[in-house]
Amino acid sequence: MSTRFNMATVNAAAYQAGIxxxxxxxxxxxxxxQKELIKIRASQINGCAFCLDMHTKDALKYGETLQRIFLLNAWKDARELYTLEEQVILAIAEEVTLISQKGLSEEVYQKAKQIFNETQIADIIMAAVTINMWNRIAISTHMPIGN
Known part of the structure; x- marks a missing residue:
């Protein structure tokens, strides 16, 4: 699959807004x-090879384990590997990524409120929104992995 175009040069202003x-x-x-877990999980859901390649490598650089990366797609069945905070962060990331299914559910939002303040919840939502934007750019323009 060849790259269609480079969004950073074709629409530099919009790309810089993403930056x-x-x-x-x-x-x-x-x-x-935590940021890398959000990025990897959303990228798994969206099927973004470019972002999965980048963010799994970044997670390893930050000290994430191979086991947690390998099992991230099944984190609900491997809860013992992820902290309660990470589980709520991942649930928010998934629901924001799959926004058309049910939105950010009241159940997940209430769990988040027990652990995080509004500013922190806003940060989690914005992290999910941001990687979803990058996934859509990378997939739509056929960004090559490894770049």
């Missing part, structure tokens, strides 16, 4: 590993 979203998340409460 701005990433920069805003640098100041979030989320740890680097």
């Amino acid at each position: 701005g979203m990433e920069k805003a998340l640098q100041n979030s409460f989320l740890t680097p590993i």
Whole structure:
């Protein structure tokens, strides 16, 4: 599959706005590993090879284990590998990624409110929104893995 075009050059202003979203998340409460878990899980759901390649490598650099990466697609069946905070973060990431199915459910939102404050929940939602944007760009433009 050949690259269709480079979004960063064809629509630089919009692409830079996406970079701005990433920069805003640098100041979030989320740890680097938590951010990578969100990125990997959303990318699994969306089937984005480019982002999966990038973010699994990044997660390993931050000290994530191979086992947790391998089992992330089945985290609900491997809950013992993920903290309660990570489980709620992953549930939010999944529901935001699959927004048309039921939105962010009241059940998951209430669980989040027991652990996180509104600013932190907003950070989790924005992290999921941002990777979903990148997934859509990478998939639509056929971004090659490894770049």
